[in-house]
Amino acid sequence: MLHNAIAIVSENWLLLLIGQYPNGPLGGIAATLILSVLGIVLAFPLSVLIALARISRWRLLRAPATALVYLVRGVPLLMIIFWVYFLFPLLLGANVPGFATMVCTLVIYEGAFLSEVVRAGIEALPRGQMDAARALGHSYPRAMRYVILPQALYNMLPAILSQFISTIKETTLGYVINVPELTFAANQINNRLLTKPFEVFLILALTYYAVCWSLTWVATWLERRIATRRAGPAPIGMMAARA
Amino acid sequence: MIQLQGVNKWFGDLQVLADINANVARGEVVVVCGPSGSGKSTLIRTVNRLEEIRSGTILVDGRNIHAKMPAAELNAMRSRIGFVFQSFNLFPHLSALDNIILSPHRVNGLGRAAARDRAMTLLERVGLANRAHSFPAQLSGGQQQRVAIARALAMEPPAMLFDEPTSALDPEMVGEVLAVIRGLAQEGMTMMCVTHEMSFAREVADQVWFMDAGRILETATPGAFFGAPQHPRAQRFLSDLRAR
Numbered sequence: 098m099l100h101n102a103i104a105i106v107s108e109n110w111l112l113l114l115i116g117q118y119p120n121g122p123l124g125g126i127a128a129t130l131i132l133s134v135l136g137i138v139l140a141f142p143l144s145v146l147i148a149l150a151r152i153s154r155w156r157l158l159r160a161p162a163t164a165l166v167y168l169v170r171g172v173p174l175l176m177i178i179f180w181v182y183f184l185f186p187l188l189l190g191a192n193v194p195g196f197a198t199m200v201c202t203l204v205i206y207e208g209a210f211l212s213e214v215v216r217a218g219i220e221a222l223p224r225g226q227m228d229a230a231r232a233l234g235h236s237y238p239r240a241m242r243y244v245i246l247p248q249a250l251y252n253m254l255p256a257i258l259s260q261f262i263s264t265i266k267e268t269t270l271g272y273v274i275n276v277p278e279l280t281f282a283a284n285q286i287n288n289r290l291l292t293k294p295f296e297v298f299l300i301l302a303l304t305y306y307a308v309c310w311s312l313t314w315v316a317t318w319l320e321r322r323i324a325t326r327r328a329g330p331a332p333i334g335m336m337a338a339r340a
Numbered sequence: 341m342i343q344l345q346g347v348n349k350w351f352g353d354l355q356v357l358a359d360i361n362a363n364v365a366r367g368e369v370v371v372v373c374g375p376s377g378s379g380k381s382t383l384i385r386t387v388n389r390l391e392e393i394r395s396g397t398i399l400v401d402g403r404n405i406h407a408k409m410p411a412a413e414l415n416a417m418r419s420r421i422g423f424v425f426q427s428f429n430l431f432p433h434l435s436a437l438d439n440i441i442l443s444p445h446r447v448n449g450l451g452r453a454a455a456r457d458r459a460m461t462l463l464e465r466v467g468l469a470n471r472a473h474s475f476p477a478q479l480s481g482g483q484q485q486r487v488a489i490a491r492a493l494a495m496e497p498p499a500m501l502f503d504e505p506t507s508a509l510d511p512e513m514v515g516e517v518l519a520v521i522r523g524l525a526q527e528g529m530t531m532m533c534v535t536h537e538m539s540f541a542r543e544v545a546d547q548v549w550f551m552d553a554g555r556i557l558e559t560a561t562p563g564a565f566f567g568a569p570q571h572p573r574a575q576r577f578l579s580d581l582r583a584r
Contacts, residue, residue: 228390229429229488233443233495234419236411243442248433326477 102296109286113304116277122196124277126304132196132268132278136203137211137261143204144211145250149241151216162212169209174267178202182274199271199278207264214256218249255320262312266305279304341366341499341530342387347396349382349554356382357393358554364499364547367528371541371562374551375577380534381426383551384501387532388421389414401498419447422492422500426507428484430476436463436487437472440494448495455494462490466520482513489520500524502533538581542566550574 106113116124123131150162169177181202185193193201222245230240250257269280283301287294342364349357356379364370372380385391387398389405397404405417430439440459444450450458463469466486476484485505492500502521506514518540525531525544535541541548541562548565550558550573557571569575 223427223429225425225427225429226431229423229425229431231415232388232390232418232421232423232425233491234415234447235443236415239446243446244431248431251433 098296101293102300105286105290105293105296106300109282112282112286113279113300116282122277124279125282126279126308128196128277129265129268129279130308132199132203132271132276133261133265135200136207136264136268137257139200139204140207140211141257143208144215145246147208147212148215148219151212152219166209166212169206170213174202174206175270175273177206178270178274181205195271195274195276198274199268199276203264203267206267207260211257211260214253214260215249218253218256219245221252222248252323254323255316258312258316258319262309262316265309265312269305341368341401342532343397343399344383344387345397345399347383347386347393347398349386349391349393356554357386360396360556362549362556362559364530364532366498366530368546369525369529369531369533369544370547370549371545372532372534372549372551373536373538373541373577378551379554380551381503384503384532384534387501388418388423390423415447419443419495420497420499422489422495422497424485424488424492424500424502424505426504428476428481428488428508430484430488430491432476435473435475436468436479439476439487440491443491444494458494459490462493463487465493465523466490467516480513481509482516485509485513485517486520489517489524493524499530499532502531502535504534504536506535506537536581538566538578550577552577 112125114125115127116122118124118127122128147162147166150158151166153159153162178199182193182195182198185198185201226244226248227240230244231237235243268276268278271278272280272284275281280301283297287297290297344360344362347357347360348355360383362370372383374380382391386393387400387405389398393406396406398406400417400421403417405414430436431442434442437456437459440462441452441455444458445452445455460469460472463472466489468483468486468490471479471483471487476487479487489505505521506517509517514537518537521531521533522540522544533541533545543562545562548558548560548562549556550560550565550569550571552573558565558569558574560570565574566578569578
């Protein structure tokens with residue numbers, strides 16, 4: 098069984114790694130990682146905006162942001178994928194490729210979840226930080242930009258990274274709209290071999306596990322490092338969000 | 341310089357400031373004292389509008405800071421009033437130097453080099469030029485508070501407010517912070533200071549305001565206040581302090 102698995106990997110490693118590229122769309126782990134990175138990188142600024150709207154004094158900003166977060170949190174990711182898949186082409190009047198559909202979905206989904214992380218980070222800071230910034234004459238947006246957000250986001254780094262890890266696992270759902278990511282590649286292999294599903298999906302599971310575990314390890318390391326810095330005497334060079 | 345007229349403030353059903361009428365003249369040092377919960381900190385926080393009030397006016401340099409005004413104007417007014425907090429509230433992600441540079445640079449648009457020069461001068465003045473690149477977590481409480489004073493001074497405010505600047509400090513660090521404040525008093529800075537340091541008050545203050553239950557019960561020179569307090573509540577407060 099093990100040598101079967103090894104044989105499958107050695108025959109299909111390129112497909113697992115990059116899909117049918119360059120003869121077809123980029124797929125495999127490469128697509129999974131690109132999807133995840135794009136999803137989280139684009140979701141991040143959106144999540145900061147949603148978080149700021151959520152804690153705004155103005156109802157006009159607060160209400161829609163809160164509604165969006167509650168809606169997204171209360172609906173399975175798969176539903177959002179279908180919505181984007183069927184709705185966006187109607188709204189745009191053009192065909193939207195599966196890859197773009199998946200990125201849009203992840204940005205909406207992760208944006209909503211990350212915004213709660215960011216909001217928690219902002220609200221966890223002592224109130225004196227905002228007081229001090231305002232007392233010095235900073236406007237609210239400036240106080241946010243130069244005083245509150247640099248601290249909050251730095252403190253939230255481990256949580257943001259763990260959100261990234263769950264994003265990687267969520268990209269598997271791209272499979273249902275034929276996005277050629279890692280799960281899709283594994284399924285192609287399985288369909289070709291027909292008789293070795295256990296080996297194929299074992300390989301798939303181990304691959305996800307390896308990627309996610311190493312990132313979890315980085316997150317833990319980061320968390321410990323931040324904790325030492327916060328307590329400890331040596332934060333020299335700590336995030337140079339210079340004045 | 342600072343005129344409080346008929347100031348009232350409520351937290352729900354609790355009146356925390358009741359009919360406050362008092363003046364701080366230019367160059368004057370006022371020490372506000374009283375038992376905890378008497379409204380001293382709330383009072384000083386209303387002077388730069390970190391707290392709103394229900395009624396009354398607070399004139400700073402002749403302008404009512406509690407008037408309806410555009411946010412930018414309020415920010416400009418605030419930047420002209422230095423505020424020093426009990427818990428320092430330095431920005432922990434910035435070095436001592438960058439804590440001081442940030443506001444002149446970003447609020448007043450002072451060039452980075454000029455802001456840096458000004459910050460270094462101020463650090464020298466509070467005796468911390470050699471700690472310019474330290475982060476707040478690496479500084480002692482006394483050092484943090486001195487940086488916080490330098491940070492407030494960097495905006496070149498005509499008046500400074502101190503909200504129990506030494507209450508969070510270990511006893512051996514109180515002196516270094518009071519020395520800086522004393523220096524400001526000697527230069528003629530207009531100041532309001534909430535403090536429990538009575539010997540400091542006696543030495544530096546031009547006026548002492550004694551507060552209890554949201555009211556100013558007594559306004560006197562330090563000589564008169566410490567020598568012969570008029571209000572029975574003030575007498576009790578001072579004898580409690582001395583018994584400590």
